[in-house]
Amino acid sequence: MLALGDLVISILASSLTLTMPILFASIGEVYAERSGVLNMGIEGIMGLSALVSLWVTFATGSYLYGLLAAMVAGASMGVLHSFVAVKIGINQLIAGLLIYSLSIGIADFVYRTLTATSFPVVRPLPPVHIPFLSDLPAVGPILFSQNILVYASFAVAIVFGLILYKTTWGLEIRAVGENPEASDAAGINVNRVRYLCVILGAVLAGVAGASLVLGYLGLYNAGDTLVAGRGWIAIVVVIFAGWSPYKAIAGSWLFGLGYSIAATFIGSGVFSSLGPGAGYFLLAIPYIFAIIFIIIFHRGTKSPSSLTIPYKRK
Amino acid sequence: MQLSLGKYLSYLLRVAAYLRRYLSYLIGIAASLAVFSVILLTFGYNPITSIAGLVSGSFGSTFLASETFVLMAPLLLAALAFLVAFKARFYNIGVEGQIYIGALFAYLVGSKLGSFPSVAAIPLVLIAAAGGGILWLALPLLMRIKLQVNEIFPTLVMNFVALDVVNWLTAGPIKDPNSGNLQTPILPRSTWLPDLIPGTRFNLGILIAVIVAIGVFFVLYKTVLGYEIRATGVNPRAAKSGGVSISRSILAVGLISGGMAGLAGMVVVNGAEHLLAQNFSPGYGYQGIAVAALGAFHPLGSLIASVFYSALSIGGESLQSSAAAIPIELIYVLQAIIVLSVLIVQRWLGDRENRRR
Numbered sequence: 012m013l014a015l016g017d018l019v020i021s022i023l024a025s026s027l028t029l030t031m032p033i034l035f036a037s038i039g040e041v042y043a044e045r046s047g048v049l050n051m052g053i054e055g056i057m058g059l060s061a062l063v064s065l066w067v068t069f070a071t072g073s074y075l076y077g078l079l080a081a082m083v084a085g086a087s088m089g090v091l092h093s094f095v096a097v098k099i100g101i102n103q104l105i106a107g108l109l110i111y112s113l114s115i116g117i118a119d120f121v122y123r124t125l126t127a128t129s130f131p132v133v134r135p136l137p138p139v140h141i142p143f144l145s146d147l148p149a150v151g152p153i154l155f156s157q158n159i160l161v162y163a164s165f166a167v168a169i170v171f172g173l174i175l176y177k178t179t180w181g182l183e184i185r186a187v188g189e190n191p192e193a194s195d196a197a198g199i200n201v202n203r204v205r206y207l208c209v210i211l212g213a214v215l216a217g218v219a220g221a222s223l224v225l226g227y228l229g230l231y232n233a234g235d236t237l238v239a240g241r242g243w244i245a246i247v248v249v250i251f252a253g254w255s256p257y258k259a260i261a262g263s264w265l266f267g268l269g270y271s272i273a274a275t276f277i278g279s280g281v282f283s284s285l286g287p288g289a290g291y292f293l294l295a296i297p298y299i300f301a302i303i304f305i306i307i308f309h310r311g312t313k314s315p316s317s318l319t320i321p322y323k324r325k
Numbered sequence: 326m327q328l329s330l331g332k333y334l335s336y337l338l339r340v341a342a343y344l345r346r347y348l349s350y351l352i353g354i355a356a357s358l359a360v361f362s363v364i365l366l367t368f369g370y371n372p373i374t375s376i377a378g379l380v381s382g383s384f385g386s387t388f389l390a391s392e393t394f395v396l397m398a399p400l401l402l403a404a405l406a407f408l409v410a411f412k413a414r415f416y417n418i419g420v421e422g423q424i425y426i427g428a429l430f431a432y433l434v435g436s437k438l439g440s441f442p443s444v445a446a447i448p449l450v451l452i453a454a455a456g457g458g459i460l461w462l463a464l465p466l467l468m469r470i471k472l473q474v475n476e477i478f479p480t481l482v483m484n485f486v487a488l489d490v491v492n493w494l495t496a497g498p499i500k501d502p503n504s505g506n507l508q509t510p511i512l513p514r515s516t517w518l519p520d521l522i523p524g525t526r527f528n529l530g531i532l533i534a535v536i537v538a539i540g541v542f543f544v545l546y547k548t549v550l551g552y553e554i555r556a557t558g559v560n561p562r563a564a565k566s567g568g569v570s571i572s573r574s575i576l577a578v579g580l581i582s583g584g585m586a587g588l589a590g591m592v593v594v595n596g597a598e599h600l601l602a603q604n605f606s607p608g609y610g611y612q613g614i615a616v617a618a619l620g621a622f623h624p625l626g627s628l629i630a631s632v633f634y635s636a637l638s639i640g641g642e643s644l645q646s647s648a649a650a651i652p653i654e655l656i657y658v659l660q661a662i663i664v665l666s667v668l669i670v671q672r673w674l675g676d677r678e679n680r681r682r
Contacts (some may be wrong), residue, residue: 095668099671104418104666105614105618108611108670109665111662111663112612113662116654116658117654119652120655246481250475287497288498288500291490291492291493294485294489297570298483298485298489302483305478306468309472309473309474
């Protein structure tokens, strides 16, 4: 049974790596949505910033520069999205989808231009073994032998949870999302809070994209096959988590685990008895879980009241 | 001259007022082309020959024009599927998945109908495809009507499940064993939508899409059901107190929307490709949302928008393989910029109008 134990440990360990990009992105989306703005574009923003992080890290050799550049790329798309969705006030769903295709188009164009002369790849960040804790059986390799971005993703979730629930800023954000008119009357600049939350959300989507490259894959694939739905999943996680950064940790992990199990089994021959291609079905399991979860617990989750409604002073 | 100056002026003003509605398109597209030209110049491409190449690459020959319309058919049906639901404020983000399941059903039923004549086989395939699309929307629709769960989440999620189902089947159970590609065998000829222009892929599916667009226009704007759907979307509370059943409106748009999404899959499978291939959709479901937005969420507007959008895609593909070798991704960027600009200008002009009142 040793082999089975090792398999479980490896699945759980990689589940945390696969949780990381979803978690970063979903925390950003929690902030945007809590302020009342749905950003359907994060899948694209992740793709663009993934490419930017790869390019900059490949060119400079610095992971930090790669990460920062990805954050700048994310912020730029965030500025555009907040202009379109908050200032102009066009339908947020449509705006987000357009941001998505715009970002992927730019990223793929830049990638094609780059690969004309070179093939950018980077070595993913090495694991950081936490002294003593990483030597623990099972728990050590799962929890304490991850790369720095994995630790960072969980730290970010907790810190942003604390900010949202324990600080005045967090209170203002939640107030703006629940009741913009009352917030305005109380002297909060509604649209400024929204700009900041949308841009923050896009920056975190940028970090998510960078984490996928720098902390996991080390390369880029065109046609949105790198992010491959993780950005949409982050939006699903936010709803699933009832707009709570803490619950987003659990939600992201559920999908990370699903991806990890699927990757393990698609690679192995376990499903060959069911015929070729059956492994694909495993990929669907997290989604099916998510739907069942929502059917059972739909009464417990309520979206911010002003979500998707632009605010205009009367 | 019989026509007095006053009459002449008032006539001119009326024309101007009419054209104002389309001003946003003029400004939006002009601004987008300006931005696009700057991008092209930055990367060392010639904007004038490129934009001319987009036109000649999409309508320059019978073949290219027919390919533009081949692409238009699923895009238009996807746009209609989104917009009819949107009219009742039901956000069907799951069109992409419904397209895949519609295509799957069209293939599964079509592959069994080899011995049927086309007049019987094609209607059966149509029904199967529409049924597949509706089936895939049924759960989110029921969740919305019975449990008041917002549909954005379930419809989006069902896309991934649909993709996984089709990926699985086309890699295994229904894969063509003689093909290296992940795709099914070719459908029996009697289930193909007949080509209307010989030697091209301009097939019956294109006509079906246009007829459906006119049908949706008719239902939305000329029937009681359409009135109720629009009333539900504009103000659910007022509609309800006016005697409109919200659930009935949502159910109606759900059935129409899912059915049309299924048809979008069928026009690709039975019309253009004659088989079901893994990842056959370049994102028709999502592009359809952009097309619907560009067409101002009007069925006939979407008809024009879908031709325009497809022309850009086909023109872009021609440009990429031409001597200019402009990457297709720049055209995707252009498409997004155009829709975004038109929406921004529309909003801006609308706000100015409101302030003046």
